[in-house]
Amino acid sequence: MGQAKDRGTKTEREEQAKLKRREGRTPIDIDDLRKEHAVPPEANFVGFVVWLRERDEFLVQLEETPALIKRGYGPRVEQAVLFNDWDAAAPHAEASKHPALVAAAFDLSSKMFIIGG
Numbered sequence: 001m002g003q004a005k006d007r008g009t010k011t012e013r014e015e016q017a018k019l020k021r022r023e024g025r026t027p028i029d030i031d032d033l034r035k036e037h038a039v040p041p042e043a044n045f046v047g048f049v050v051w052l053r054e055r056d057e058f059l060v061q062l063e064e065t066p067a068l069i070k071r072g073y074g075p076r077v078e079q080a081v082l083f084n085d086w087d088a089a090a091p092h093a094e095a096s097k098h099p100a101l102v103a104a105a106f107d108l109s110s111k112m113f114i115i116g117g
Helices: 010-021 030-036 086-095
Strands: 044-052 057-064 069-074 101-107 112-115
Touching: 044 086, 044 112, 069 086, 086 101
Parallel strands: none
Antiparallel strands: 044 057, 044 101, 057 069, 101 112
16 A cells, blocks of 8 residues: 555656656647747647547547547547647557657637647
């Protein structure tokens, strides 16, 4: 029972788990992304999406229960599941059977576009 306490506080263990998930992946910095790709200032960042780049599909369905996690993919970015932060989206990209990455989604009033990887 006391093994968890040996690994640190709950907050420390959560931080360790987050860093382990990031191994080999680099979180996206939205400000850097805007500068690098000349994203127009009027484009609103709406969240992070899981993108199957080779198939050009997005995670559009996510149902989580204690027993299982059900994921569905589709071609429309407008229907994609939006995550508030990169770390929330990363486990779903990693769990995909196909190569997937976490991308940033922007809304430019008339259309949505993504930038990632």
